[in-house]
Amino acid sequence: MAGEDELKLLGTWASPWVSRVKLALHLKGLSYEYVEQDLDNKSDLLLTSNPVHKKVPVLIHNGKPICESVVILEYIDEAYGTTGPSLLPTDPYERAIARFWVDYIDQKLVIPWKVAFTADGEEEKTEGIKQMLAVVQTLEGALKECSKGKPFFGGDSVGYVDIALGGLLAFLQGTEELCGTKPFDIANTPLLLAWVERFTALDAAKVALPDVTKLVEFAKTKRLRI
Amino acid sequence: MAGGDDLKLLGAWPSPFVTRVKLALALKGLSYEDVEEDLYKKSELLLKSNPVHKKIPVLIHNGAPVCESMIILQYIDEVFASTGPSLLPADPYERAIARFWVAYVDDKLVAPWRQWLRGKTEEEKSEGKKQAFAAVGVLEGALRECSKGGGFFGGDGVGLVDVALGGVLSWMKVTEALSGDKIFDAAKTPLLAAWVERFIELDAAKAALPDVGRLLEFAKAREAAAAASKDEFND
Numbered sequence: 001m002a003g004e005d006e007l008k009l010l011g012t013w014a015s016p017w018v019s020r021v022k023l024a025l026h027l028k029g030l031s032y033e034y035v036e037q038d039l040d041n042k043s044d045l046l047l048t049s050n051p052v053h054k055k056v057p058v059l060i061h062n063g064k065p066i067c068e069s070v071v072i073l074e075y076i077d078e079a080y081g082t083t084g085p086s087l088l089p090t091d092p093y094e095r096a097i098a099r100f101w102v103d104y105i106d107q108k109l110v111i112p113w114k115v116a117f118t119a120d121g122e123e124e125k126t127e128g129i130k131q132m133l134a135v136v137q138t139l140e141g142a143l144k145e146c147s148k149g150k151p152f153f154g155g156d157s158v159g160y161v162d163i164a165l166g167g168l169l170a171f172l173q174g175t176e177e178l179c180g181t182k183p184f185d186i187a188n189t190p191l192l193l194a195w196v197e198r199f200t201a202l203d204a205a206k207v208a209l210p211d212v213t214k215l216v217e218f219a220k221t222k223r224l225r226i
Numbered sequence: 227m228a229g230g231d232d233l234k235l236l237g238a239w240p241s242p243f244v245t246r247v248k249l250a251l252a253l254k255g256l257s258y259e260d261v262e263e264d265l266y267k268k269s270e271l272l273l274k275s276n277p278v279h280k281k282i283p284v285l286i287h288n289g290a291p292v293c294e295s296m297i298i299l300q301y302i303d304e305v306f307a308s309t310g311p312s313l314l315p316a317d318p319y320e321r322a323i324a325r326f327w328v329a330y331v332d333d334k335l336v337a338p339w340r341q342w343l344r345g346k347t348e349e350e351k352s353e354g355k356k357q358a359f360a361a362v363g364v365l366e367g368a369l370r371e372c373s374k375g376g377g378f379f380g381g382d383g384v385g386l387v388d389v390a391l392g393g394v395l396s397w398m399k400v401t402e403a404l405s406g407d408k409i410f411d412a413a414k415t416p417l418l419a420a421w422v423e424r425f426i427e428l429d430a431a432k433a434a435l436p437d438v439g440r441l442l443e444f445a446k447a448r449e450a451a452a453a454a455s456k457d458e459f460n461d
Contacts, residue, residue, distance in 0.1 A: 052330065052364060064319055071325045078318035092304040096292045103294055104278065139276060 126182030246393030
């Protein structure tokens with residue numbers, strides 16, 4: 001790594017979006033200073049670094065802030081193109097496919113999950129669960145296509161889609177307790193189940209993902225503010 | 227254009243997301259087959275090319291489909307990097323800034339604007355309008371920062387953010403006509419107001435933006451049929 005290269009990550013320990021960035025930094029072998037934020041009492045640094053959204057994660061590289069988890073992931077991959085493995089494929093078509101699935105995860109998975117978790121009425125909750133499971137089923141198909149028999153969405157090694165979904169893993173593992181349903185099961189999503197085992201065993205995952213039990217307790221008490 | 231490059235765009239003329247792709251193709255000087263889809267009766271090709279969302283635009287390049295407007299734009303920029311101007315700068319930090327503002331346009335302007343236009347209750351519409359106007363205010367600042375004295379978000383030339391916002395311009399004019407509100411008001415957001423005038427004069431804009439009059443008729447007809455509408459333009 002070039003001398004004088006300074007990386008600072010503003011985050012909160014529970015945030016899956018922050019976990020995504022931690023995963024990417026670890027996979028690339030990049031050192032960084034992590035600064036835990038108090039979102040009830042936002043720091044000046046956070047407010048000046050992300051004046052538009054005032055949210056985490058923010059990656060500050062040599063004093064310059066980058067915001068939004070997927071923007072940060074692509075930035076890390078491009079700014080550190082010769083450091084560690086590539087997160088996105090080199091082929092433009094494969095990059096488009098990877099971006100498609102990351103966009104799908106962000107557009108389609110999170111909202112029904114939140115509904116399933118926070119819904120007051122049974123009907124609304126059931127609908128959230130149903131939609132979430134349908135999305136998970138589509139992702140099973142995506143994994144089959146993207147991996148082509150290899151361990152990850154990125155093929156032999158962890159890629160952009162793996163990181164985007166992986167960042168959410170602690171929440172996904174806590175889903176049964178938080179939403180009342182298992183997101184993955186051997187009958188419907190065998191590939192994803194195996195992927196979860198594989199992903200959680202990665203060193204990067206052990207460092208980047210919050211403890212599931214701690215997260216579940218926190219989510220229950222705070223009723224979800226990520 | 228490289229020999230043997232077959233580009234087909236599955237679209238619908240009113241869609242601002244399709245307009246974005248047409249803008250990019252025009253800016254790059256790329257020829258393509260323009261396939262108009264009937265969104266009430268989607269073609270086999272569309273359903274096969276975008277089985278997940280079943281939506282337009284889809285760009286089919288030598289038989290391989292690419293979906294989602296901003297993904298298509300980056301794809302075009304990467305595959306045809308040596309053809310026409312680049313939509314994204316070379317510097318990773320500037321690329322991150324551009325991507326940030328593209329996401330902002332989609333999440334904070336376009337989404338509330340659609341709620342303003344198509345919301346089911348007056349409350350929803352009013353909230354959408356409020357958020358859309360707030361976003362326009364923020365984008366004025368973004369333009370000032372990004373343009374660095376040049377006329378566009380991309381600086382001296384058109385970039386990804388310009389195309390993302392430019393794609394919705396005809397619809398913004400239609401919304402102004404329907405609501406009586408000025409979205410890009412020279413008094414409140416002078417840089418953006420000037421940017422709009424500059425953008426619509428581009429050859430690419432003249433080629434790609436749908437005619438405002440025709441779009442206004444379309445919008446009125448759709449509002450009238452709203453009760454029975456299947457809302458196929460909800461992409």
